[in-house]
Amino acid sequence: MSNQDDGESRVKGKVKWFDPVKGFGFVVADAGGPDILLHANVLRNFGQSSIADAARITIAIQRTERGVQAVEVLQIDPPEGAAEMPLADFADMDPEEIRSAPLVPARVKWFDKAKGFGFANVFAQPEDVFLHIEVLRRSGLSDLQPGEALALRIVNGKRGLMATEVGAWESALKSS
Numbered sequence: 001m002s003n004q005d006d007g008e009s010r011v012k013g014k015v016k017w018f019d020p021v022k023g024f025g026f027v028v029a030d031a032g033g034p035d036i037l038l039h040a041n042v043l044r045n046f047g048q049s050s051i052a053d054a055a056r057i058t059i060a061i062q063r064t065e066r067g068v069q070a071v072e073v074l075q076i077d078p079p080e081g082a083a084e085m086p087l088a089d090f091a092d093m094d095p096e097e098i099r100s101a102p103l104v105p106a107r108v109k110w111f112d113k114a115k116g117f118g119f120a121n122v123f124a125q126p127e128d129v130f131l132h133i134e135v136l137r138r139s140g141l142s143d144l145q146p147g148e149a150l151a152l153r154i155v156n157g158k159r160g161l162m163a164t165e166v167g168a169w170e171s172a173l174k175s176s
């Protein structure tokens with residue numbers, strides 16, 4: 001934990017759990033200590049509506065009368081080991097082709113966590129982009145909401161256009 005001049009501290013840790021329906025979850029700091037409240041609004045300010053359990057996270061925290069709370073998300077990394085097993089949908093594809101696909105801004109059309117998939121739309125493109133739950137998990141997310149702004153790395157795969165990576169909307173704007 002590092003201290004900053006404004007009474008906030010920077011902490012690295014792991015997401016214990018996060019429930020987008022309840023609107024909050026908790027982070028366990030690498031250095032130990034009490035669980036840290038992560039509110040959905042703080043996560044939304046980072047550009048995400050969910051985060052995968054066990055995702056690595058760097059946050060600015062503040063101690064309050066009600067306990068320790070995250071006040072800003074600085075970085076999110078997928079859970080350890082999430083990207084080790086290739087997805088069957090991408091097994092026959094050149095990994096360099098997948099990595100070199102640009103990040104493009106998109107919006108969620110719908111996503112059903114129970115079914116494990118959904119679709120998004122890229123601005124000015126008529127085709128839907130398939131979103132698989134495993135791609136979300138590997139990107140550090142657990143769920144998506146209709147209308148949510150995203151950055152997608154897209155390839156033409158077995159199911160048509162498919163997202164290989166999902167990130168915050170701002171990351172697509174930075175890479176263009």
